[in-house]
Amino acid sequence: MKAYSLLAILLSLAATSKAAIDSSLPVAPTNIFETAVSVTPETKIDTLVNGQLKKLGVAPMLCSDEVFVRRIYLDVIGTLPSADEARTFLRDERLEKRRLLIDQLLARPEFADYWAMKWCDILRVKAEFPVNLWPNAAQAYHHWIKVSLRENMPYDQFVRELLTANGSNFRVGPVNFYRAVQNKTPEGIAAAVALTFMGTRVEAWTDKDQLPGMAAFFSQLSYKPTREWKEEIVYWDPNKEVQDATNAPPVRLYTTFRLPDGKRIKKIPEDKDPRELFADWLITEKNPWFTMVLVNRQWGWLLGRGIIHEVDDIRPDNPPSNPKLLAYLQKEFVNSRYDMKELMRLILNSRTYQTSSIVPRCAQLEKIEANFGFYPLRRLDAEVLIDAINRVTDTSDLYTSAIPEPFTFIPENTPAIALPDGSITSSFLELFGRSARATGQATERVNKISPTQKMHLLNSGHIQRKITTSPKIKKLLTGNAKKDTERFSEILDEIYLMTLSRYPTPEERETTRAYVKKGGAKGSDVWYDVIWALINSDEFLFRH
Amino acid sequence: MNKHSEQRLLEKLAAMRGQPFSRRDLLRYSLTGAAGLMLADKFSLYALAAEELSPKTLRKPTAKSVIQVFLWGGMSHIDTWDPKPEAGSEYMGQLATAIPTNVTGFRIGELFPELAKQADKFSLIRSMTHRNNGHETAAYLMQTGHLPGERLAYPCIGAVFAHYKGYQAGYKGLIPPYVVLTQPQGRFSEAGFLGAKVKPFATGGDPNASRFEVEGVVAKGITDERQKARRTLLGDLNTLRSTMPEDSQMALSKDAEEQAYSLILGKGKDVFDLSLEKPELRDRYGRHTFGQDCLVARRLVESGVPYVTINYPGGWDTHSNHFATMRRQCPQLDRGLAALLQDLSERGLLESTIVWCCGEFGRSPKVDWQPPWNGGRNHYGNVFSVLVAGGGFKGGCVVGSSDKGEEVKDRPVYPIDLLGTIYDLAGIDTQTKLPHPEGFDAPILNPNEKGAKTAGRLTEII
Secondary structure, three states, rough: OOOHHHHHHHHHHHHHOOHHOOOOOOOOOOOEEEEEOOOOOOHHHHHHHHHHHHOOOOOOOOOOOHHHHHHHHHHHHOOOOOHHHHHHHHHOOOHHHHHHHHHHHHOOOHHHHHHHHHHHHHHOOOOOOOOOOOHHHHHHHHHHHHHHOOOOHHHEEEEEEEEHOEEEHHHHOOHHOOOOOOOOOOHHHHHHHHHHHHHHOOOHOOOOOHHHHHHHOHHHHEEEEEEOOEEEEEEOOOOOOOOOOOOOOOOOOOOOOEOOOEEEEOOOOOOOOOHHHHHHHHHEEEEOOHHHHHHHHHHHHHHHOOOOOOOOOOOOOOOOOOOOHHHHHHHHHHHOOHHHHHHHHHOOOOOOOOOOOOOOOOOOOHHHHHHOOOOOOOEOHHHHHHHHHHHHOHHHOOOOOOOOOEEEEOOOOOOOHOOOOOOOOOOOOHHHHOOOOOOOOOOOOOOOOOHHHHHHHOOOOOHHHHHHOOOOHHHHHHOOOOOHHHHHHHHHHHHHHHOOOOOOHHHHHHHHHHHHHHHOOOHHHHHHHHHHHHHOOHHEEEEE | HHHHHHHHHHHHHHHHHOOOHHHHHHHHOOOOOOHHHHHHOOHHHHHHHHHHHHHHHHHHOOOEEEEEEEEOOOOOOOOOOOOHHHHHHHHHOOOOOOOOOOOOOOOEEEOOHHHHHHHHHHEEEEOOOOOOHHHHHHHHHHHHEEEEEOOOOOOOOHHHHHHHOHHHHHHOOOOOOOOOOOOOOOOOOHHHHOOOOOOOOEEOOOOOOOOOOOOOOOOOOOOOHHHHHHHHHHHOHHHHHHHOOHHHHHHHHHHHHHHHHHHHHHHHHHHOOOOHOHHHHHHHHHHHHHHHHHHHHHHHHOOOOEEEEEEOOOOOOOOOOOOHHHHHHHHHHHHHHHHHHHHHHHHHOHHHEEEEEEEOOEOOOOEEEEEEEEEEEEEOOOOEEEEEEEEOOOOOEOOOOOOOOOOOEEOOOHHHHHHHHHHHOOOOOOOOOOOOOOOOOOOOOOOOOOOOOOOOOOOHHO
């Protein structure tokens, strides 16, 4: 099929005429992935983004409803829309149907599962190596994160609870933040806090007093076992004496409390846990790191790239690609009283989020990407991908973890996005790059497609069995579709809606009809091959 | 130094390393270069050169491939490769007999009659130690040589081989350079910070089944003709890719797909087809999953795969039901390993293939008869045994010893010593810094890290 993106046309026109870069230009889209209709009103975000894009001669086009419905389900609830859900949206004729769907999805129960999975990557929720939380503790930690997200706990409260919690690792979920650190020295903990909540890597800090000064706030943090196997109490011990992390004599106490902004705290009140002082410094709106890292992370999660890139490498020599946009989002986030869902809603309703992925190769591509001129393709997260395949075929994977005891058995039909622990055994999730949850860095999750992944998708018994043993597909394939044209269309539409969330194009209809009539296989196999092909298509494998 | 004495030194050095030693080499080992050499005291230079002549720098690599047999859960050493009949039943339990082997004075546990016939081909380390009794942490130590408390998650030895002996080192095979038969260990991220590109390829399937269905390579009931038809269909229906073929993600996806198909539709997959082997040979390996795993491993090595790990298809974590498990699993281990060593040797592959076999630790040498164990053995990292063979390892030797299987009696061998020797034999310099994505200093092995222990390379058996 031949298709040119409007963006491509605009770019070529831009070379000859400046007037050509007018987004209201009445050009009809030539592919099913884009729309020329302004279905989404321009927001402040778009004004700020377009200001930069105009300089690059780019006027992005919106994605089609077909693309939108799939994108928004995957991005907001990590779950593929069912055929019915896709059909309902496509048939909906209300002008504001995109906004309505966004609201609907933000209220879905899968929202908390999916975003807990994202947060569990950076909060390092894993029973085993290398952070070794232990299964019951990982589950308590995951549960707390999930409930906080479900209840839409304000972000300042979320961070404060993580930073100041005391109690049992099995009973008080957030205390596990301090256990999910490989290097449990005050410096090691400070490094984890800096990465997670300040989006900065202490390795890049040039002021050598900064880390020990910050570490002091965590120097009275203590751990003690209980009589229950692997239970641990995390608590504040004001009398704790701590050795220098380098273990070099002389042994000394942390006495200099210095906040990352350079301010020294002369005297800590005797009845005050220094972690609370730190948390209260961190979570104010004046703190430059606090809101910046969160809005940037959230933007990166939805748009595929932070305004500061990487999202957890904020430093003076790594400036934001669009400072005004970053400042605007921070301001809105503060105004909403740190409402994480509101921030998502703001971003999702922008034209910028809803742009097409189609982009021609050109010299300015990198700049266009850094300025959010298109929605970049990303392979689905490992968990989202297996859930999507299971949803198409109405099958499930069984997740267990046999080491260590107590063994963990996850109830059947639990989607992978809802797994409470990063060490649950799954060769599929391993192969497709789920996060190692070792350091909490965003790059630990790897969504790069590889030949062995392709082999698994194209040719494994695991995937093939799901297609051929699916009762849902078996039921769908009743009736003689080879002779009955109407039945053929019904089946094909349903298959397209449940895999790609859209109807087939005329060309696709022709291709499949020819294959079903005299393909390389017999009986139901021809249909299995069609479903197999769609699951293996890039449109299925990538967020687009 | 005059010409004559220099010549004598060169000859001595050449004898030490087993290959010619040029004046140029000599200069390399002089700290101060040519001028220094003139002044250098002959003996101090000799000592310096001898030190530098440790296998890691000068030994010619003898190993092209490695087959690692990993016994998850930790196999008992006292019941197998370090029997102590004189320690009495409190220690030996139901397996009290040691049997002679084809090497005089070399005795092993009674459940290994086949290995006993091949003892000239392998050596046993009976003084392996790391004193760590946790499954994950001990497994990490044994597979990476690094202490589990460090901040960095190191790649295991197979992943390091995949990196230094894989595609970037000129490996051209379609089969990934690091293969796991059949299930991945998965208890820690085996690729560590090296990431996805050195992850092992786990075959899945069962090589003892009538058809070894290698996950993703050999599909059940799909003919090549249908494979080709499906591939065309996929190309025709891949609308997003045809809309934006020049996108970098699309290009990556296309490349990955083409590589996958060259294995799926090509001859490369025949390496997994055990029907190409004589039935008698398959019998010799044992008609069970482990035996056939060993045969596939040989075929993989023969086709050039640098690192193959066999994860023993069954656990060795015998807290309870210990002796019954040993009686069931040891004969399979015995048969598979013995056939592998013999077959590799007959094909001339043993010289270039390291075989090593152990668990993450041994098991407590005293039998625990208390309930709920009722005759079990628990985790034991103080001392245990490792089998090594081929690729430059001598056969028929025993390294170190334990007292009653409880502590090292002489010559401790630490993970760094064992892994370091394997790396040396394969010509991988263990001081090389692994490419850490954030640029951290991460050598392959680091004897200087806090708490790390070493007692030197296994020079006595190479």
